[in-house]
Amino acid sequence: MAYTTVITGPERRRRWSEEQKLELLAEAFGPGGSVTETARRADICTSLLYRWRRAALAPPPCLTPAVLIASSDEPAERAQGPAMLVELPGGARVQVMASAPADLVTATLKALR
Structure with a gap:
């Protein structure tokens, strides 16, 4: 018997532009921001926001x-x-x-x- 699986929701390996990352970081870490709420709204893990922030704050090589x-x-x-x-x-x-x-x-x- 054959069956088909339908996956709904966003694609898992999404690509985020630098502008999108910076917008989400500003929302999450800006005044009155919430990392949890921003991650929930963007359907990402909170750890991804922290990784992006660490990369954004790292000094350039x-x-x-x-x-x-x-x-x-x-x-x-x-x-x-x-x-x-x-x-x-x-x-x-x-x-x-x-x-x-x-x-x-x-x-x-x-x-x-």
Whole structure:
């Protein structure tokens, strides 16, 4: 015996534009807003609103230009102040100044790994 299932309601994998997300966030987290009511009206989970808010408040990725100070066969120039020269497998060398932010050094070394 064959049967057919009819699914009613909104499609589950909906795509939300940035404008729609911002409107819902303003409604949910604005003055007098309610996350629960906004989620119920939009037929979404409250956790999705919190995820969108976290993404909207996150700082944009920061890109720092890289400067090649010496090719691999030339000796590196002396740094001004305390520095550390890190030699990675594959021949990459990074000179890290003592004043460099730790998160920048970490991101650089992970990218070159």
